[in-house]
Amino acid sequence: MSRQAAIELKNITKTFGNIIANKDVNLTVYRGEVLSILGENGSGKTTLMNMISGIYFPDHGQIFVDGKEVMIKSPKDAFDFKIGMIHQHFKLVDVFTAAENIVLGLEEKGRYNLKKSVKEIQKICDQYGFELDLNKKIYEMSVSEKQTVEIVKVLYRGADILILDEPTAVLTPQEIKKLFSVLKNMRADGKAIVIITHKLNEVMEISDRVAVLRKGEYIGTVETAEANESILTEMMVGKKIELNIERTDVEKKEDRLVVDNISYVNHEGLKVLKNVSFTARSGEILGIAGIAGSGQRELLESIAGLRKLSDGTIVYNNPQTGKKDYLRDKTPVQIRELGIRLSFVPEDRLGMGLVGNMDIIDNMMLRSYRKGKSAFLQRKAPKDLAEKIIDDLEVVTPGATTPVRRLSGGNVQKVLVGREIAAAPTVFMAAYPVRGLDINSSYMIYNLLNNQKEKGVAVIFVGEDLDVLLQLCDRILVISSGQISGVVDARTATKEDVGLLMTKTGGENDGE
Amino acid sequence: MVVQIIQRAVMQGIPLLFGSTGEILTEKAGNLNLGTAGVMYVGGISGVIGAFLYEQSVEVLNPALAIIIPVLACLLGSLIMGLIYSFLTVSLRANQNVTGLALTTFGVGFGNFFGGSLIKITGLDVPSITLTRTSLCFQKSLPFASKLGWFGDVFLSYSFLAYVAVAIAIICTIYFNRTRSGLKLRAVGENPATADAAGINVEKYKYLSICLGSMIAGLGGLYYVMDYACGIWSNDAFGDRGWLAIAIVIFAIWRPNLSIVGSILFGGLFIVHNYIPGLTFASQELIKMTPYVVTIIVLIVISMLRKREFQPPESLGLSYFREDR
Numbered sequence: 001m002s003r004q005a006a007i008e009l010k011n012i013t014k015t016f017g018n019i020i021a022n023k024d025v026n027l028t029v030y031r032g033e034v035l036s037i038l039g040e041n042g043s044g045k046t047t048l049m050n051m052i053s054g055i056y057f058p059d060h061g062q063i064f065v066d067g068k069e070v071m072i073k074s075p076k077d078a079f080d081f082k083i084g085m086i087h088q089h090f091k092l093v094d095v096f097t098a099a100e101n102i103v104l105g106l107e108e109k110g111r112y113n114l115k116k117s118v119k120e121i122q123k124i125c126d127q128y129g130f131e132l133d134l135n136k137k138i139y140e141m142s143v144s145e146k147q148t149v150e151i152v153k154v155l156y157r158g159a160d161i162l163i164l165d166e167p168t169a170v171l172t173p174q175e176i177k178k179l180f181s182v183l184k185n186m187r188a189d190g191k192a193i194v195i196i197t198h199k200l201n202e203v204m205e206i207s208d209r210v211a212v213l214r215k216g217e218y219i220g221t222v223e224t225a226e227a228n229e230s231i232l233t234e235m236m237v238g239k240k241i242e243l244n245i246e247r248t249d250v251e252k253k254e255d256r257l258v259v260d261n262i263s264y265v266n267h268e269g270l271k272v273l274k275n276v277s278f279t280a281r282s283g284e285i286l287g288i289a290g291i292a293g294s295g296q297r298e299l300l301e302s303i304a305g306l307r308k309l310s311d312g313t314i315v316y317n318n319p320q321t322g323k324k325d326y327l328r329d330k331t332p333v334q335i336r337e338l339g340i341r342l343s344f345v346p347e348d349r350l351g352m353g354l355v356g357n358m359d360i361i362d363n364m365m366l367r368s369y370r371k372g373k374s375a376f377l378q379r380k381a382p383k384d385l386a387e388k389i390i391d392d393l394e395v396v397t398p399g400a401t402t403p404v405r406r407l408s409g410g411n412v413q414k415v416l417v418g419r420e421i422a423a424a425p426t427v428f429m430a431a432y433p434v435r436g437l438d439i440n441s442s443y444m445i446y447n448l449l450n451n452q453k454e455k456g457v458a459v460i461f462v463g464e465d466l467d468v469l470l471q472l473c474d475r476i477l478v479i480s481s482g483q484i485s486g487v488v489d490a491r492t493a494t495k496e497d498v499g500l501l502m503t504k505t506g507g508e509n510d511g512e
Numbered sequence: 513m514v515v516q517i518i519q520r521a522v523m524q525g526i527p528l529l530f531g532s533t534g535e536i537l538t539e540k541a542g543n544l545n546l547g548t549a550g551v552m553y554v555g556g557i558s559g560v561i562g563a564f565l566y567e568q569s570v571e572v573l574n575p576a577l578a579i580i581i582p583v584l585a586c587l588l589g590s591l592i593m594g595l596i597y598s599f600l601t602v603s604l605r606a607n608q609n610v611t612g613l614a615l616t617t618f619g620v621g622f623g624n625f626f627g628g629s630l631i632k633i634t635g636l637d638v639p640s641i642t643l644t645r646t647s648l649c650f651q652k653s654l655p656f657a658s659k660l661g662w663f664g665d666v667f668l669s670y671s672f673l674a675y676v677a678v679a680i681a682i683i684c685t686i687y688f689n690r691t692r693s694g695l696k697l698r699a700v701g702e703n704p705a706t707a708d709a710a711g712i713n714v715e716k717y718k719y720l721s722i723c724l725g726s727m728i729a730g731l732g733g734l735y736y737v738m739d740y741a742c743g744i745w746s747n748d749a750f751g752d753r754g755w756l757a758i759a760i761v762i763f764a765i766w767r768p769n770l771s772i773v774g775s776i777l778f779g780g781l782f783i784v785h786n787y788i789p790g791l792t793f794a795s796q797e798l799i800k801m802t803p804y805v806v807t808i809i810v811l812i813v814i815s816m817l818r819k820r821e822f823q824p825p826e827s828l829g830l831s832y833f834r835e836d837r
Contacts, residue, residue, distance in 0.1 A: 053709075055709070055834070074711065075708065075709045075710065075711050076711030079711055085709075087709070091703070091705060091706040091709040091710070092703070092706060093698070093699050093702045093703045093706055093707075093826075094702065094703070094820065094826065095702060095820050095821060095823075095826070096695075096698075096699070096702070100695060101706075103692075103695070104695060104696065104699050104706075104707070104710045104712075105696060105699070105707065105710030105711045105712045106710075108692075112690065112691055112692040112695070137820070139820050268818075
């Protein structure tokens with residue numbers, strides 16, 4: 001099969017102020033292939049693709065489409081060259097129907113006739129095997145349906161070069177399978193497909209070739225068949241790193257936190273948690289898996305004392321006093337006054353965890369200001385702590401007095417996790433602690449969680465990457481629409497088991 | 513008497529209809545123009561200036577010119593207001609609320625200044641400008657309306673601008689829902705980043721709909737002076753009709769066809785106190801308050817229904833910059 005280049009990039013460079021997002025990138029995408037673009041956070045993957053789809057304009061360098069040099073100045077130009085991009089944050093109008101979103105901005109001849117367009121769109125759906133209700137409003141759709149709308153949209157515009165920015169980040173394993181089979185159909189149809197990702201297993205599964213970027217620079221392209229995960233990681237990070245998570249067994253386990261039959265009704269009157277019961281043990285990582293928004297957030301916040309439950313009890317077995325403490329209906333301050341050391345890394349880091357405009361030292365004080373005796377702040381101890389965290393966790397920051405908001409996502413997370421661990425907790429809860437973090441930082445966080453576990457802390461870890469959950473946790477609690485649909489042993493369960501439980505509705509707690 | 517109340521309600525409602533339709537068009541592009549009160553005021557005084565100059569320059573009015581000149585003057589005045597607002601909020605991305613409020617203050621001041629100046633030029637003792645001759649041209653209604661009994665009185669007795677207002681509102685409804693360009697405009701107001709990625713020129717749509725919206729709203733000011741007030745301009749007589757128009761936008765849940773009903777209803781609530789016998793001055797004011805109470809009730813009902821279609825355009829009040837991250 002002779003390969004025909006769809007897009008060729010030559011010496012593309014783009015800077016934002018002083019930051020070099022891409023430097024002299026050379027890249028070729030062929031027709032009838034899936035090319036993965038792999039790189040850590042901030043390696044310039046999305047910026048590069050945004051230049052092909054007309055969102056940004058390169059500072060210098062050339063772009064060739066089908067062998068001809070082109071200028072892509074706007075998204076409209078990109079459409080004219082049959083380039084379509086599916087953005088990580090969907091570009092859809094919520095109150096429009098799928099069909100309205102798909103025809104939006106398209107210059108067609110003749111009168112505006114949505115019914116006729118719907119028929120044509122349906123044809124595309126049938127051709128590639130998409131299941132989609134075209135008259136459904138976007139705000140009523142699941143994430144996976146929205147993504148389908150995005151893909152159909154670019155196909156309807158006649159795109160034959162498709163760019164997908166982290167398409168699997170929000171999907172369940174079943175949905176990912178469906179997406180990949182659709183992508184394979186399109187590849188067979190001769191389309192050029194570029195997929196941006198940082199999940200290695202997906203790269204291996206779907207792509208024909210892999211291009212690697214590191215810190216804005218193009219490192220190289222390899223045939224997937226000749227690559228393996230450790231080669232790719234090395235290219236991506238620039239050094240060899242250990243990708244295995246070591247799961248140790250802690251001998252002495254105690255029931256630390258017993259959650260019994262709790263229910264929570266939110267302010268819209270919806271029952272977000274329904275009769276949830278589970279036990280978190282010391283020296284164990286309890287994973288919580290589930291589709292985003294299934295009640296994970298509410299569950300952790302209920303334990304932390306931030307939500308008022310309608311039913312059930314939460315019991316804490318205090319290792320110091322040996323007594324049972326009842327946590328329900330207590331505020332975070334009351335919980336702390338009982339001598340319970342509960343640490344919580346919320347998913348909304350800069351909203352609930354840290355104050356963006358305050359510096360690292362001040363953010364340390366948010367947890368310890370009550371210890372002060374005089375009316376004035378004592379900044380010595382928090383300053384030491386801040387510096388220790390910056391050293392230990394390799395936080396990249398100009399200094400301890402830099403506002404947290406200016407740090408990158410991974411570094412913000414390190415500051416937060418570092419502060420929570422410094423409180424020497426007995427229960428450590430983390431919601432999506434590696435969301436948006438690159439491989440290096442992610443594994444550092446996993447190791448920190450493992451350390452906590454070995455110290456006898458009861459760790460509760462809400463994650464989205466099932467591979468990681470299965471490797472890291474001891475047990476996995478699967479939550480589906482606010483109910484526990486199952487608890488599995490992470491050592492024996494498979495991804496498919498967990499994936500099925502995630503979509504199961506009306507599941508019961510079938511124990512262990 | 514019912515017929516009379518309806519007639520008065522419609523005449524009271526038409527300026528509100530112009531204002532609210534213009535504001536809906538603006539808000540559909542994602543821009544909340546709180547300057548509508550000022551825009552309408554400027555529209556009114558610009559029309560007055562045009563009519564005044566024309567009346568001063570000729571002995572006998574040509575009926576066509578007597579209408580065209582004030583209308584053009586009014587459109588020009590309100591267009592300039594629209595341009596100021598769009599330049600500040602779209603190109604410079606200034607805060608829309610602050611810009612709008614400033615525009616209202618500016619518009620009222622502008623109107624009062626030129627109103628006062630014209631009054632001085634006429635040299636009369638009364639604090640108002642009288643443009644009865646122009647007003648008579650504006651007030652012409654269909655000649656056979658009065659022969660059709662109550663039907664003619666209720667539906668056909670108004671001057672041409674009233675029908676223009678209703679027509680614009682209907683055209684806007686069709687435009688929003690049945691045209692490709694209307695779909696694009698709504699996309700700009702809902703989610704400009706999406707519209708941009710779909711190849712829609714966001715700035716162009718915002719400018720066009722703000723400017724057109726301002727011109728439509730400006731006509732409301734002109735109708736008020738020439739028809740409702742019979743060609744008599746006095747400073748501050750326009751009252752808070754601009755704010756009422758913004759309230760109608762919410763009442764009509766951003767649909768121009770509903771704003772026809774809303775405007776006439778609000779117009780009726782505004783004047784109904786004249787027809788209730790035995791009211792004191794204080795209780796009149798209470799009844800004049802009802803439109804605002806109705807708006808608050810509508811707001812409560814809308815937020816209880818939680819239906820996305822009843823919500824304002826999603827990015828209303830936010831400015832858009834493509835390379836923002």
